[in-house]
Amino acid sequence: MTWLRTHVFSTDHKVIGKQYISLAFFSVALGIMLSLIMRFHLIRPDAKIGWFALLWPTGATGGIMTPELYLSLMTIHGTLMVFFVLTTAPQGGFGNYFLPLQIGAPDMAFPVLNMLSFWTTFLALLTLLAAFFVEGGAPLGGWTAYPPLSALGQIAGPGQGLGMDCWIVSIALFSIASLMGAINFITTVLDMRTQGMDLMRMPLTCWGWFITAIISLLAFGVLLAAGLLLLMDRNLGTSFFLPAGLVVSDQLQNHSGGSPILWQHLFWFFGHPEVYIAILPGMGIVSTVLSVFSRKPIFGYKAMVFAMFAIALLGFLVWGHHMFISGMSPYSAMTFSVLTLAVGVPSAIKTFNWLGTIWGGDLHFTPAMLFALGFVSVFVSGGLTGLFLGQPAIDLYFHDTYFVVGHFHMIMGVAAIFAMFSAMYYWFPKMHGRMMNAPLGHVHFYLTFLGVYAIFIPMHFLGIMGAPRRYSDFKELEFLADAGVLQKFTTHSAYFTAAVQLIFFGNYFYAKRRGPAAEVNPWRATTLEWQPSSRPEVHRGPDVYSLPGAREDFVMQQDKK
Amino acid sequence: MKRQTTAVILLLIAVGMVFSALTSAMFVRRGLGGDWIALPIPALALWNVLVLAASSAVLELSRRRNSRTLWWAATALGMLFVGLQLQVWRDLSQAGFTVSTNPSSSFFYLLSSLHAAHVIGGIAALAAAASAAPLYWHAMSALWAYIVLLFRCLQ
Numbered sequence: 072m073t074w075l076r077t078h079v080f081s082t083d084h085k086v087i088g089k090q091y092i093s094l095a096f097f098s099v100a101l102g103i104m105l106s107l108i109m110r111f112h113l114i115r116p117d118a119k120i121g122w123f124a125l126l127w128p129t130g131a132t133g134g135i136m137t138p139e140l141y142l143s144l145m146t147i148h149g150t151l152m153v154f155f156v157l158t159t160a161p162q163g164g165f166g167n168y169f170l171p172l173q174i175g176a177p178d179m180a181f182p183v184l185n186m187l188s189f190w191t192t193f194l195a196l197l198t199l200l201a202a203f204f205v206e207g208g209a210p211l212g213g214w215t216a217y218p219p220l221s222a223l224g225q226i227a228g229p230g231q232g233l234g235m236d237c238w239i240v241s242i243a244l245f246s247i248a249s250l251m252g253a254i255n256f257i258t259t260v261l262d263m264r265t266q267g268m269d270l271m272r273m274p275l276t277c278w279g280w281f282i283t284a285i286i287s288l289l290a291f292g293v294l295l296a297a298g299l300l301l302l303m304d305r306n307l308g309t310s311f312f313l314p315a316g317l318v319v320s321d322q323l324q325n326h327s328g329g330s331p332i333l334w335q336h337l338f339w340f341f342g343h344p345e346v347y348i349a350i351l352p353g354m355g356i357v358s359t360v361l362s363v364f365s366r367k368p369i370f371g372y373k374a375m376v377f378a379m380f381a382i383a384l385l386g387f388l389v390w391g392h393h394m395f396i397s398g399m400s401p402y403s404a405m406t407f408s409v410l411t412l413a414v415g416v417p418s419a420i421k422t423f424n425w426l427g428t429i430w431g432g433d434l435h436f437t438p439a440m441l442f443a444l445g446f447v448s449v450f451v452s453g454g455l456t457g458l459f460l461g462q463p464a465i466d467l468y469f470h471d472t473y474f475v476v477g478h479f480h481m482i483m484g485v486a487a488i489f490a491m492f493s494a495m496y497y498w499f500p501k502m503h504g505r506m507m508n509a510p511l512g513h514v515h516f517y518l519t520f521l522g523v524y525a526i527f528i529p530m531h532f533l534g535i536m537g538a539p540r541r542y543s544d545f546k547e548l549e550f551l552a553d554a555g556v557l558q559k560f561t562t563h564s565a566y567f568t569a570a571v572q573l574i575f576f577g578n579y580f581y582a583k584r585r586g587p588a589a590e591v592n593p594w595r596a597t598t599l600e601w602q603p604s605s606r607p608e609v610h611r612g613p614d615v616y617s618l619p620g621a622r623e624d625f626v627m628q629q630d631k632k
Numbered sequence: 633m634k635r636q637t638t639a640v641i642l643l644l645i646a647v648g649m650v651f652s653a654l655t656s657a658m659f660v661r662r663g664l665g666g667d668w669i670a671l672p673i674p675a676l677a678l679w680n681v682l683v684l685a686a687s688s689a690v691l692e693l694s695r696r697r698n699s700r701t702l703w704w705a706a707t708a709l710g711m712l713f714v715g716l717q718l719q720v721w722r723d724l725s726q727a728g729f730t731v732s733t734n735p736s737s738s739f740f741y742l743l744s745s746l747h748a749a750h751v752i753g754g755i756a757a758l759a760a761a762a763s764a765a766p767l768y769w770h771a772m773s774a775l776w777a778y779i780v781l782l783f784r785c786l787q
């Protein structure tokens with residue numbers, strides 16, 4: 072019983088943080104396996120694989136993958152990655168563990184609510200995975216579940232039946248869990264800071280979690296509302312998203328008057344802020360790590376906070392850039408475009424300040440630092456292609472091509488994952504009391520860095536050639552006849568990069584049990600989580616390094632002098 | 633406690649976002665085509681605005697006078713509201729408006745049942761004597777008035 076209370080149904084923020092991280096570990100491993108199967112299929116669409124038939128008797132009869140099976144793998148891959156990896160580990164995982172420690176709070180504001188958020192997220196994950204096992208299998212509609220096909224049921228494809236219902240219920244549960252988490256995070260920051268910890272003395276990590284929680288609070292309710300409407304269209308015969316005269320699989324559908332575009336508005340009003348939910352905690356972590364391993368204060372702390380708020384605000388005003396080809400008025404498109412490009416300003420401020428932070432610093436290239444630098448690199452590479460996609464005239468061509476797939480994997484997928492690696496290498500000593508192996512960390516970084524560029528840069532070229540997204544097979548497309556080499560290169564890079572992650576997992580699990588014991592403050596950082604006493608009083612900002620004439624090259628936040 | 637008040641305000645913001653999203657969906661859906669039929673809202677739905685308002689007033693009084701009895705009276709009025717809402721739905725379906733009859737009735741059933749679910753949560757909070765429950769409760773009264781007003785305006 073006590074074991075259950077301390078390790079499973081615990082209300083301790085540290086345990087819950089670790090639970091979120093484990094959930095994300097599981098999801099990312101599964102998500103990567105699915106992506107490898109997809110990449111394999113893309114270069115060998117006719118291959119007969121015995122175990123496909125075993126796993127998916129209807130989706131891969133005789134071992135040959137159907138397009139529907141490909142789409143269902145893609146849907147679960149995207150959903151796992153966006154929701155169960157990028158929205159859980161950076162916020163629910165590291166945020167839960169370190170926010171209270173960094174602001175000197177005994178725990179989150181509502182420990183029981185915190186536990187409920189985790190278990191609701193867990194239930195959401197089970198519901199999503201259940202989609203594989205219900206009749207018809209997992210849904211086909213991608214992580215965006217566009218109607219009309221998502222609103223019609225089985226007739227729109229095998230996974231669009233029960234599998235789609237599983238997806239919607241899973242996402243609704245996930246939204247509720249995220250809302251509970253957001254309320255907890257915001258309240259903790261507002262009401263639980265220790266003496267002297269003014270808002271403007273919080274480490275930027277806390278600002279990242281705080282602003283992410285604000286975005287979640289405003290965005291997830293909209294997704295929840297959209298999900299309810301979709302469920303009603305599917306199961307109660309309403310017509311929110313379904314127009315009249317729709318003929319699917321040769322059958323006239325009994326709906327009238329609705330519009331699938333309405334879903335797109337609701338979904339993307341959530342969807343764009345969601346990408347900031349995924350990346351803002353990472354921005355906070357990277358800021359801290361760059362500062363610690365440059366032994367310099369953050370360059371432009373206030374500007375960093377301001378930029379995060381600006382990104383959050385603009386994030387709610389740009390959803391239309393996902394819908395340029397939906398037939399919107401060119402005036403709206405223009406407005407969305409200008410606002411989208413405006414996000415470049417705070418993003419550039421952040422990048423400039425990260426460079427300013429390491430400029431002239433005493434750089435220590437630990438694995439955490441390398442991944443933070445890698446984050447800046449992929450954030451810039453991924454951000455630049457966003458400038459293309461943000462313009463209606465260019466997006467007309469690029470929309471739904473592999474250019475988009477390359478873009479969002481870079482800026483959202485890889486950047487956020489790099490931030491998580493950085494956080495893991497940085498906080499491992501605090502979380503597990505041991506050190507991870509640094510040389511292995513270096514190898515892991517350099518190979519991963521090469522690997523992700525090798526996977527995702529070619530996708531941009533495929534997109535420029537016109538390769539459409541969400542296709543299981545390109546052989547019929549003559550204009551892509553020359554793209555075979557690129558496809559093969561991408562797939563083999565994916566195998567390579569996935570294999571490299573075994574180095575990380577090996578290092579992680581070994582260090583957890585056998586790693587050398589860690590000192591209390593191995594990186595000589597200044598923030599509160601690195602010192603043992605509870606509820607300290609705080610006397611300064613988070614990043615005082617390299618004071619001339621000081622005994623040490625850093626001053627802890629709670630030290631008087 | 634201060635943090636419970638903070639949390640309830642945040643919760644109300646989140647709930648507000650759900651209902652704003654549904655409201656804007658409703659305006660868009662109504663503007664889409666000619667198939668929107670004005671919904672004959674049962675008179676009981678209007679009376680129910682008063683029931684919840686009365687409940688809020690009694691709750692406020694109970695706070696001022698520090699009276700347990702009034703607190704329970706407010707809670708009982710909340711339960712009465714839920715009971716009467718069931719009758720509202722019955723009246724509506726007897727008038728021929730079910731969930732799928734028309735987008736107006738679809739939205740009405742959705743908004744009112746979502747609101748009722750939140751009221752039931754509020755009743756639980758009142759029963760548990762949570763310190764920040766009154767704030768939430770007043771917001772739920774206001775929300776029902778808003779929903780009724782919305783449908784009146786879209787006649």
Ligand code: HEM
Nearest residue numbers: 106109145149152153213214215483484485540541542565
């Ligand atoms: C080894 C790393 C990865 C590989 C090889 C990979 C590969 C792929 C492939 C092949 C697709 C399908 C594209 C299509 O058919 O249109 C895809 C879609 C997607 N991936 Fe990944 N991926 C990886 C990691 C990630 C990560 C870290 C994220 C986190 C954001 C992510 C998010 C997505 C999303 C959101 C989609 C779109 C699904 C949809 O169209 O609905 N992926 N990925």
Ligand SMILES: [Cu+2]
Nearest residue numbers: 343390392393
């Ligand atoms: Cu966007």
